[in-house]
Amino acid sequence: MNSAKGGPAAVQALNVSKVFGEGDSAVVALDNVSVNIRQNEFFTLLGPSGCGKTTLLRLIAGFDHPSNGAILLEGEDISGLPPYQRPVNTVFQSYALFPHMTVAGNIAFGLEMLGKSKPEIDATVTDMLRLVQMEELKDRQTSQISGGQQQRVALARALAPHPKVLLLDEPLSALDLKLRKEMQIELKRLQHETGITFIFVTHDQEEALTMSDRIAVMSAGNILQVGTPRDIYDHPAERFVANFIGETNFFQAELVSVKKGAGKIKLASGKTITATVPDGLVANGHITAVVRPEHARIVEPGASSTLVGTLENIVYFGTDTHFHVALGGEEAFIVRMQNARDDAGKFSTGMNVGITIDANAAQVLRD
Amino acid sequence: MTVTATHEGPVRPTKSAAEVAADATQRDIRNCWLLCAPALIVLLCAASGPLAIMLMYSFLKAGDYGGVLWTFSTEGWFSVFVQRDIFDETLSLADAHVSIFWRSLKLSILTTLLALCLGFPTAYFIAMRPLQTRNLWLFLITIPFWTNLLIRTFAIMEMIRNHGIINSLLKSIGVIDEPIQMLFTDFSVMLGMTYVYLPLMVLPIYASMEKFDFRLVEAGYDLYASRFRVLRRIIIPLVKPGIIAGSILVFVPSLGAYVTPRVLGGGKRMMLGNLIELQFGQGRNWPLGAALSITLLVIVMAALLIYVRSVQRRDGGHG
Numbered sequence A: 001m002n003s004a005k006g007g008p009a010a011v012q013a014l015n016v017s018k019v020f021g022e023g024d025s026a027v028v029a030l031d032n033v034s035v036n037i038r039q040n041e042f043f044t045l046l047g048p049s050g051c052g053k054t055t056l057l058r059l060i061a062g063f064d065h066p067s068n069g070a071i072l073l074e075g076e077d078i079s080g081l082p083p084y085q086r087p088v089n090t091v092f093q094s095y096a097l098f099p100h101m102t103v104a105g106n107i108a109f110g111l112e113m114l115g116k117s118k119p120e121i122d123a124t125v126t127d128m129l130r131l132v133q134m135e136e137l138k139d140r141q142t143s144q145i146s147g148g149q150q151q152r153v154a155l156a157r158a159l160a161p162h163p164k165v166l167l168l169d170e171p172l173s174a175l176d177l178k179l180r181k182e183m184q185i186e187l188k189r190l191q192h193e194t195g196i197t198f199i200f201v202t203h204d205q206e207e208a209l210t211m212s213d214r215i216a217v218m219s220a221g222n223i224l225q226v227g228t229p230r231d232i233y234d235h236p237a238e239r240f241v242a243n244f245i246g247e248t249n250f251f252q253a254e255l256v257s258v259k260k261g262a263g264k265i266k267l268a269s270g271k272t273i274t275a276t277v278p279d280g281l282v283a284n285g286h287i288t289a290v291v292r293p294e295h296a297r298i299v300e301p302g303a304s305s306t307l308v309g310t311l312e313n314i315v316y317f318g319t320d321t322h323f324h325v326a327l328g329g330e331e332a333f334i335v336r337m338q339n340a341r342d343d344a345g346k347f348s349t350g351m352n353v354g355i356t357i358d359a360n361a362a363q364v365l366r367d
Numbered sequence B: 001m002t003v004t005a006t007h008e009g010p011v012r013p014t015k016s017a018a019e020v021a022a023d024a025t026q027r028d029i030r031n032c033w034l035l036c037a038p039a040l041i042v043l044l045c046a047a048s049g050p051l052a053i054m055l056m057y058s059f060l061k062a063g064d065y066g067g068v069l070w071t072f073s074t075e076g077w078f079s080v081f082v083q084r085d086i087f088d089e090t091l092s093l094a095d096a097h098v099s100i101f102w103r104s105l106k107l108s109i110l111t112t113l114l115a116l117c118l119g120f121p122t123a124y125f126i127a128m129r130p131l132q133t134r135n136l137w138l139f140l141i142t143i144p145f146w147t148n149l150l151i152r153t154f155a156i157m158e159m160i161r162n163h164g165i166i167n168s169l170l171k172s173i174g175v176i177d178e179p180i181q182m183l184f185t186d187f188s189v190m191l192g193m194t195y196v197y198l199p200l201m202v203l204p205i206y207a208s209m210e211k212f213d214f215r216l217v218e219a220g221y222d223l224y225a226s227r228f229r230v231l232r233r234i235i236i237p238l239v240k241p242g243i244i245a246g247s248i249l250v251f252v253p254s255l256g257a258y259v260t261p262r263v264l265g266g267g268k269r270m271m272l273g274n275l276i277e278l279q280f281g282q283g284r285n286w287p288l289g290a291a292l293s294i295t296l297l298v299i300v301m302a303a304l305l306i307y308v309r310s311v312q313r314r315d316g317g318h319g
């Protein structure tokens, strides 16, 4: 789907399936997954627990082998190579630092195994220590440093051999919020400075949105959608994606016409608005569409409003306010508006209000 | 406000903080001795005491029918290393003793190495089993412990004797014409001791390995280490405490082994344990026996010291 545009491929998965176990107890961890990860990109695998993120990463690293399909690295099939022959390094969720070596010893390990010369190893280790700002602690035992520092060492250790691809399996999940934010920025910086392709696994949608060049949203062993954070957020093609990332309003409508991904949908109120339509969908009646709360507006009921309902609840959040509007369906339609100085008291609960939807803000779902 | 009140109040005869602390330490020390008493008594009666008696006996004169005469003599120690010719009373190095010392040391080291070579993969194998079946494997490893040592040793004898199972089998399939002499050789002694002491090697290594985080192996592979290098650079250094403990547990009893060399060595392949037994039995030379025992102890200590030192030095190399 995205393979045509963008730079050359770093990692490709071609129809990859992975089944654990046999017979009745078989678990399909990956179900015919294809994805194209470009060079120098910060690519994120995002999905709920158990959706197969770690499995895909382990197949790329070579710890497991696909039951079906192939993994390509820069166009070459590496499915048969053991992990120690793949120019791919991993930052493990548990860090997996070698407890019998110092910080510097850990970072040097990969280089030693590659048979680099002593001066070269020393130089690279020093570089890496500087890169992750751990120069002072290089002779410490890995058990004598904090979680955040261990995280940095794990990163430096994986970066030191300068792999073609760096795999990161939820590397930030063990850190507290503040450190996590710091490390997010640092990871982004490291990716930029080294120019290495990062494949990053997380189940935190905010982390995925802020850090990635592109995101693949996974569910139950499938990749549902691949795109830039904006794409994914503004134009979720599947119900799962829309639901998983951010807050969303679902509503029923009728697809009237489609032309090159842009369509016209008719709402229950009889109004027609423009919407983005995923590839391959034709105008054949009933569909579900979504609109992000911040892409709608509360107005006085009147000619300009696309939907009309009763204001159920007003939740004040400081910078913005959430309006819950009952439209007669099961769930209230949520509108999020930035607070201006003068709009206090303009609306109150129980009022009849109108909702307008920004142009092209509506997205039609595939199912 | 409360601070000023106490300041102006009557001076009470309270103890200073330092005094209280000193009292507490004294009490702690007293308690400590009390709590240690059982261990100290055991150590004194079961370890230091007998050792002191042995040391004393080694400096006494041998009685004619065993036992000791209460006169000081260095004859016992003297004859550990030196022998006196029966006819012309000339002195020479005690060849028999030296060769027995040497054989004991050699066989114990070989036994330890063989047990390590067999025990390490076994422990690894068990540690890799699923949690539910591990205890079963451990149980299988320890089963020989539940059987009498003598019976196990005779079982080995049955296997390797000239008309035993192995030789008959080899003969029947035509590999050999004449039986291979395995019984009553150094080989049979080593084989027997390895068999007997193998669990002592497997258990400590397994205990280390069970604590080992096998994700480190994947981290090793990820960083370009082949299987062999992962073994050498990651697994072995981290289970080293188990390897050291297992080696000590096998080496020490091997050096003093008595039953196995007696049965499988057939009296010709004597080890230190047998030599010592001989002095207290037929030899009727208790001082020599005592001196030999202490020599054995010294050898064990020295060997352990060298071993632990060398292991630690190699450890320091990687930093």
Ligand SMILES: Nc1ncnc2c1ncn2[C@@H]1O[C@H](COP(=O)(O)OP(=O)(O)OP(=O)(O)O)[C@@H](O)[C@H]1O
Binding pocket: A020, A021, A027, A028, A029, A047, A048, A049, A050, A051, A052, A053, A054, A055, A056, A203
């Ligand atoms: N070795 C294995 N044997 C059997 N099933 C496995 C194995 N590894 C993973 N699975 C199953 O495969 C599925 C995907 O697992 P995976 O570890 O890839 O999930 P994940 O997306 O990384 O989840 P999380 O966010 O919790 O880490 C799960 O249902 C899991 O139970």
Ligand SMILES: [Mg+2]
Binding pocket: A053, A054, A055, A169
């Ligand atoms: Mg995972």
